[in-house]
Amino acid sequence: MIEALALDAGVLSMAAHPRPNREFIGWLDQVLGTGTSVYIPEIADYEVRRELLRAEKNSGLQRLDQLKTTQIYLPLTTAAMLQAARFWADARRRGRPTAGTEHLDCDVILAAQAREVGAVVVTENLRHLSLFVEARSWMSLGAKDFAEGGG
Numbered sequence: 384m385i386e387a388l389a390l391d392a393g394v395l396s397m398a399a400h401p402r403p404n405r406e407f408i409g410w411l412d413q414v415l416g417t418g419t420s421v422y423i424p425e426i427a428d429y430e431v432r433r434e435l436l437r438a439e440k441n442s443g444l445q446r447l448d449q450l451k452t453t454q455i456y457l458p459l460t461t462a463a464m465l466q467a468a469r470f471w472a473d474a475r476r477r478g479r480p481t482a483g484t485e486h487l488d489c490d491v492i493l494a495a496q497a498r499e500v501g502a503v504v505v506t507e508n509l510r511h512l513s514l515f516v517e518a519r520s521w522m523s524l525g526a527k528d529f530a531e532g533g534g
Contacts, residue, residue, distance in 0.1 A: 384528065388420070391427055391493060391505060392426075392430035395428070395431050398411060399435065420455055420502070421454045423457060425456070426493050431447060457500060459496070463499050465495075467495035470515045481511040490508065494516045502516075505519060
């Protein structure tokens with residue numbers, strides 16, 4: 384049974400968008416009803432926030448800020464960044480990089496943050512994130528995957 388989820392930027396943006404994805408919001412409400420811990424990793428917040436700021440979508444920024452107060456905000460830590468560097472190096476040694484060498488590679492940082500708290504990453508980027516941690520599409524997760532009253 385899954386006790387903790389970490390939201391990737393793609394799914395976080397579905398909730399923070401000025402016109403949020405209602406199907407995703409309904410799914411998230413169901414998950415929260417099970418007592419499952421839902422984390423908003425700082426790196427995912429950064430990815431979503433920068434685009435909302437660029438596009439001047441103030442209602443989206445307000446939704447994102449509200450999500451940060453109702454869910455568990457997961458700040459970056461030194462331990463997570465050290466793990467992200469290990470993930471990055473290992474992926475390249477195996478010939479499976481998730482971003483160009485010149486890029487920050489938010490995927491490895493997100494994976495490290497999720498590992499730090501034992502969370503499954505909810506993402507549509509299964510190919511990259513599943514190299515490092517358990518990653519699932521939100522549409523593949525149902526009530527049977529969560530322990531009622533867990534968390």
